[in-house]
Amino acid sequence: MNVCILIPTLNEEANIGQVIEGFIRQGFTNIFVIDGRSTDRTREIAERMGAKVVIQTGRGKGQAIREAFGMIDSDVVVIVDGDGSYIPDEVGRLLEPIKRGIADHVAGDRLASFENGAFTKLNLFGNKVLNFFFRLVYGVDVHDMLSGYRALTKKVYKSVELRKAGFEIETELTVETIAKGYRIMEVPITYKKRGGKAKLHPLKDGFKIAAAIYGLLKRYSPGRYFYFIGSALIFAGILMGAYVVYEWFKDVSHFLLAILTALLIISGLQVIIFGMMSDFLFRSNTDLRKEIREIREEIRWSGRKET
Ligand SMILES: Nc1nc2c(ncn2[C@@H]2O[C@H](COP(=O)(O)OP(=O)(O)OP(=O)(O)O)[C@@H](O)[C@H]2O)c(=O)[nH]1
Ligand SMILES: [Mg+2]
Structure with missing residues (x-):
């Protein structure tokens, strides 16, 4: 070596x-x-x-x-x-x-x-x-x-x-x-x-x-990359939503914040779904690349035996 x-x-x-x-x-x-x-x-x-x-x-x-x-x-x-x-x-x-x-x-x-x-x-x-x-x-x-x-x-x-x-x-x-x-x-x-x-x-x-x-x-792991971003959006949405509901019980309505809450949670979910899809694509791609690598090694070794 x-x-x-x-x-x-x-x-x-x-x-x-x-x-x-x-x-x-x-x-x-x-x-x-x-x-x-x-x-x-x-x-x-x-x-x-x-x-x-x-x-x-x-x-x-x-x-x-x-x-x-x-x-x-x-x-x-x-x-x-x-x-x-x-x-x-x-x-x-x-x-x-x-x-x-x-x-x-x-x-x-x-x-x-x-x-x-x-x-x-x-x-x-x-x-x-x-x-x-x-x-x-x-x-x-x-x-x-x-x-x-x-x-x-x-x-x-x-x-x-x-x-x-x-x-x-x-x-x-x-x-x-x-x-x-x-x-x-x-x-x-x-x-x-x-x-x-x-x-x-x-x-x-x-x-x-x-x-x-x-x-x-x-x-x-592209999936993880999106899961963390999506979770952060949802977490922010939940915090904001809790505040909106708390104020609503006190008879104060926050229209714009309520809309923003919905937006945060929906976009967070979308990012997570996007992550799931990219994970799926990435996995099949990784498997394919691994297969190609193995075939290449095989060809190289059989080539060596012949010479
Ligand atoms: N070729 C080359 N070597 C570099 C360059 N910058 C740093 N180095 C070398 O890389 C090695 C690590 O750099 P350091 O400055 O020791 O960085 P470090 O070890 O992460 O940080 P310290 O804990 O402060 O020593 C040293 O041998 C440096 O001389 C560069 O731009 N080109
Ligand atoms: Mg150093």
């Missing part, structure tokens, strides 16, 4: 050397640095240490990862931040479930360990809220979906469809994995304080990630 260590970097001269060195010490020689046009010595240091260094053509961590996936061909890719916050010695924890064939995508869970003190209070809170939100809307049990330390098998990293350019990339990787029916698993890892300067803006990127979590739900 050959493994490529993929490191996205943007001005990480303070950390990149020790990160690469750590992986080399573990016996990994295939190290791929995808750089976002750093203006410091990042690329020079990485090249000197024997890493393959490529400058990304676009912008953002997401675009960098997507581009790198197209250039890599090893059995497994390990993605790790170049900021020194993850420990190279712990890479075995990520690879173990893949070696044993029980997972296709393994993410390092920073929140499971007692040594997650490197989080700022805001980042820890934000991470917990976003993970809670993810579990709520997807109904899938993940605890650190924004982790920057993860291992993916070739079938996963070659089939995920990535469109997000920035820090929503981890969300998209998680959603694409479960939407395509691959097995994701979390293992506890340590999280250290990063050296150098953070590139992530907690509030701006936090809101973008929250929006991505909801927006990407369409790819996993």
Whole structure:
């Protein structure tokens, strides 16, 4: 099983050397640095240490990862931040479930360990809220979906469809994995304080990630995407209706509010029905795509036997 260590970097001269060195010490020689046009010595240091260094053509961590996936061909890719916050010695924890064939995508869970003190209070809170939100809307049990330390098998990293350019990339990787029916698993890892300067803006990127979590739900379950919107409309309608009825008992009539109540509940129901229909269409479409994938694999294997 050959493994490529993929490191996205943007001005990480303070950390990149020790990160690469750590992986080399573990016996990994295939190290791929995808750089976002750093203006410091990042690329020079990485090249000197024997890493393959490529400058990304676009912008953002997401675009960098997507581009790198197209250039890599090893059995497994390990993605790790170049900021020194993850420990190279712990890479075995990520690879173990893949070696044993029980997972296709393994993410390092920073929140499971007692040594997650490197989080700022805001980042820890934000991470917990976003993970809670993810579990709520997807109904899938993940605890650190924004982790920057993860291992993916070739079938996963070659089939995920990535469109997000920035820090929503981890969300998209998680959603694409479960939407395509691959097995994701979390293992506890340590999280250290990063050296150098953070590139992530907690509030701006936090809101973008929250929006991505909801927006990407369409790819996993379009039904759910509409059920939540429909339920919110109906909930608002019920609250308003309760107020209208309460006032009516006091001999006050709210005509316009009563109409609005009806509108909210009816449109909520319609959105839910729309969700049911899209779920139905999506399911048959997913089954079809799965069938096509299986047939394609079959053809590929029988082709191999003949040659
Ligand atoms: N190629 C590339 N790498 C990037 C870009 N932005 C950030 N990175 C790298 O992506 C990794 C994660 O970025 P960080 O700023 O550490 O983000 P974070 O780990 O989510 O946030 P912190 O907790 O503040 O460290 C680091 O190795 C960055 O150098 C980019 O635009 N292009
Ligand atoms: Mg970091």
